[in-house]
Amino acid sequence: MSAHTPFDAIVLAGGSASRMGGVDKPSIEVGGRSMLHTALDAVAAADRVVVVGPHRDDLDPTIRQTQESPHGAGPVSALAAGLREVSADLVVTLAADLPFLTPSTIERLLAALAAEPAADAAFATDETGRVQFLLGLWRTGALTARLDALEPDGLVNRAMKSLVPKNHVTVQMSGISDCDTEADVAAARARTAAAPMTITQARRAIRDDIPPLATRVLPPTLALDSVLAESLIAAAPFPRFDVSAMDGYAVSGSGPWQLDTAIRYAGSEEDLTLTPGHAVRIATGAHVPPGSTSVVRDEHVELAGTTVSRRPDVPVRDDTRRSGEDWRPGALLATAGARVTPAVASVALSGEVAALTVRGPVRAHVVVTGDEIRRDGPLREGQTRDSVGPLLPQFLSWCGVRTATESHLRDTAGGFDELLGQPAAATGADAELIVIVGATGGGAADHMRLALQRRGARTIVGRVQVRPGGSQVVASLPDGRIVLGLPGNPYAAVATLLLTAPAVVAALTGEPSPVPTTGVVANAAQASSDFPRIVPVTRMPDGRWHAAGHVRTAHLAALVGAQALAVIEPATPDDGIAELLPLR
Numbered sequence: 092m093s094a095h096t097p098f099d100a101i102v103l104a105g106g107s108a109s110r111m112g113g114v115d116k117p118s119i120e121v122g123g124r125s126m127l128h129t130a131l132d133a134v135a136a137a138d139r140v141v142v143v144g145p146h147r148d149d150l151d152p153t154i155r156q157t158q159e160s161p162h163g164a165g166p167v168s169a170l171a172a173g174l175r176e177v178s179a180d181l182v183v184t185l186a187a188d189l190p191f192l193t194p195s196t197i198e199r200l201l202a203a204l205a206a207e208p209a210a211d212a213a214f215a216t217d218e219t220g221r222v223q224f225l226l227g228l229w230r231t232g233a234l235t236a237r238l239d240a241l242e243p244d245g246l247v248n249r250a251m252k253s254l255v256p257k258n259h260v261t262v263q264m265s266g267i268s269d270c271d272t273e274a275d276v277a278a279a280r281a282r283t284a285a286a287p288m289t290i291t292q293a294r295r296a297i298r299d300d301i302p303p304l305a306t307r308v309l310p311p312t313l314a315l316d317s318v319l320a321e322s323l324i325a326a327a328p329f330p331r332f333d334v335s336a337m338d339g340y341a342v343s344g345s346g347p348w349q350l351d352t353a354i355r356y357a358g359s360e361e362d363l364t365l366t367p368g369h370a371v372r373i374a375t376g377a378h379v380p381p382g383s384t385s386v387v388r389d390e391h392v393e394l395a396g397t398t399v400s401r402r403p404d405v406p407v408r409d410d411t412r413r414s415g416e417d418w419r420p421g422a423l424l425a426t427a428g429a430r431v432t433p434a435v436a437s438v439a440l441s442g443e444v445a446a447l448t449v450r451g452p453v454r455a456h457v458v459v460t461g462d463e464i465r466r467d468g469p470l471r472e473g474q475t476r477d478s479v480g481p482l483l484p485q486f487l488s489w490c491g492v493r494t495a496t497e498s499h500l501r502d503t504a505g506g507f508d509e510l511l512g513q514p515a516a517a518t519g520a521d522a523e524l525i526v527i528v529g530a531t532g533g534g535a536a537d538h539m540r541l542a543l544q545r546r547g548a549r550t551i552v553g554r555v556q557v558r559p560g561g562s563q564v565v566a567s568l569p570d571g572r573i574v575l576g577l578p579g580n581p582y583a584a585v586a587t588l589l590l591t592a593p594a595v596v597a598a599l600t601g602e603p604s605p606v607p608t609t610g611v612v613a614n615a616a617q618a619s620s621d622f623p624r625i626v627p628v629t630r631m632p633d634g635r636w637h638a639a640g641h642v643r644t645a646h647l648a649a650l651v652g653a654q655a656l657a658v659i660e661p662a663t664p665d666d667g668i669a670e671l672l673p674l675r
């Protein structure tokens with residue numbers, strides 16, 4: 092992030108968990124990673140990280156390790172020990188038993204405390220309203236003061252609640268449950284084992300777990316499809332100067348006027364001053380000459396020899412557009428969070444704004460997988476034509492994504508490890524998003540999920556309750572790049588892309604979540620099943636939509652002639668509403 096608020100972090104990683112038979116809770120793995128490492132990844136942006144607990148040899152040497160005294164003296168004592176190592180004005184305080192923690196969890200706490208300058212601390216609350224006192228952010232001075240206040244009675248085995256300041260804010264978060272018991276761990280593991288999410292859950296997880304990209308400064312025309320990180324403010328007035336809105340006459344005084352021979356063309360740099368009682372021909376868009384009091388359009392004048400007079404039967408109006416009439420320098424032309432559409436870029440040009448501070452546009456590395464998939468040349472026995480890869484850049488562009496580079500991957504574990512392991516720069520693409528077609532399943536040749544796990548990726552969406560597209564994957568690599576895994580079947584790949592990529596793009600660019608487009612589907616009952624389904628729809632003359640019948644997924648024939656895909660929920664009646672994914 093560009094506007095980084097400095098903070099330190101204390102992670103409480105005490106040993107033996109009494110309710111779990113004395114095991115070292117922070118080292119318990121959920122989702123292929125210890126809960127301590129989940130906590131450390133969540134505070135990776137901290138200037139200083141302090142782990143309080145038994146010394147661990149495997150931690151990065153930049154992490155400070157300390158321990159409360161006496162050992163096992165409880166969280167308040169542990170925080171006091173950790174605080175001695177802290178120097179920033181803000182300190183995140185975490186337990187190492189929160190398996191679903193992400194960097195954006197911390198960002199939300201930072202934003203909440205920044206919004207309440209009078210508050211001493213911010214804490215997360217779960218869906219039930221329970222406050223997680225060990226998922227918090229403190230003003231360091233306030234934490235010091237609270238600990239000092241408790242000190243006379245001793246800090247050993249004090250409840251966290253006794254430490255909490257009156258003046259705190261809470262932030263409601265979903266999926267932040269801690270693991271106190273073996274049952275909690277089992278439930279958390281079940282959740283990460285790619286339990287299918289609903290479409291809504293998947294989009295929310297994407298929004299919550301993918302942090303926005305760093306900002307960039309781009310000229311307006313190169314910023315298309317990015318999102319404004321700072322509002323667009325006019326640098327120059329519009330019009331920049333008094334300009335004629337019509338072809339006609341610039342006149343001085345109330346007329347009739349004597350016509351001078353000079354003609355005022357748009358862009359003219361000729362020295363020309365109008366004296367009272369005189370007029371000159373002027374073109375639309377030309378700056379009005381000094382001395383001019385008004386512009387009269389051609390249709391409103393009579394010309395007799397060299398005398399120009401206003402026709403008696405027309406309204407008296409001035410066809411001059413005055414400088415700053417539409418906006419003045421400093422005017423707000425588009426608000427931060429707005430997508431840079433051609434209109435926004437055009438307005439920036441009109442306002443003489445040479446550079447926009449934006450996030451995006453998102454750049455993608457498109458990867459087609461499969462030994463059998465062939466892009467060029469004649470097909471040999473068992474080979475399948477790549478009918479997705481060459482068109483994916485177009486589909487991606489509909490979602491605001493630029494394709495920076497493309498490659499093909501064979502179905503080998505090594506290939507995936509290499510793809511996910513190489514730094515973005517090595518691909519020559521600087522892509523923030525890797526879009527992989529195929530290999531999302533759990534089959535023998537499907538290496539993506541395992542390769543992601545080996546690479547230490549965090550699964551954000553493991554499966555979704557939708558057909559097709561159930562096997563889609565959204566994950567974040569340790570270096571922050573996002574992987575979007577699309578099912579291999581071409582129709583499934585495109586439907587999944589249009590369903591999910593816009594949410595990924597919104598999260599990366601910091602755009603507010605898109606409001607879904609909806610439509611009335613005339614034959615929705617027939618198209619719905621026991622599962623949400625994505626079906627092609629065509630527009631009917633009356634404005635309703637008609638859903639296609641049976642859809643084969645191995646090619647895009649069902650999309651021919653369709654104007655949108657519709658997401659049809661189970662039990663939608665005829666003329667019911669469905670979300671539309673436009674095909675344009």
Ligand SMILES: Nc1nc2c(c(=O)[nH]1)N[C@H]1C(S)=C(S)[C@@H](COP(=O)(O)OP(=O)(O)OC[C@H]3O[C@@H](n4cnc5c(N)ncnc54)[C@H](O)[C@@H]3O)O[C@H]1N2
Nearest residue numbers: 475476477478479480529530531532537577578579580583
């Ligand atoms: N035992 C199960 N097998 C499968 C299931 C299932 O639930 N249980 N789901 C099926 C569905 S639905 C889909 S979709 C696919 C998803 O599999 P993958 O994402 O791993 O995709 P692949 O196996 O690599 O490919 C599937 C299919 O698509 C063809 N393909 C792939 N890429 C292209 C391309 N660029 N152009 C044209 N065709 C492509 C590929 O040849 C396969 O035929 O899993 C099912 N199996």
Ligand code: MOO
Nearest residue numbers: 559560561578583
């Ligand atoms: O996973 Mo498939 O996408 O249901 O066609």
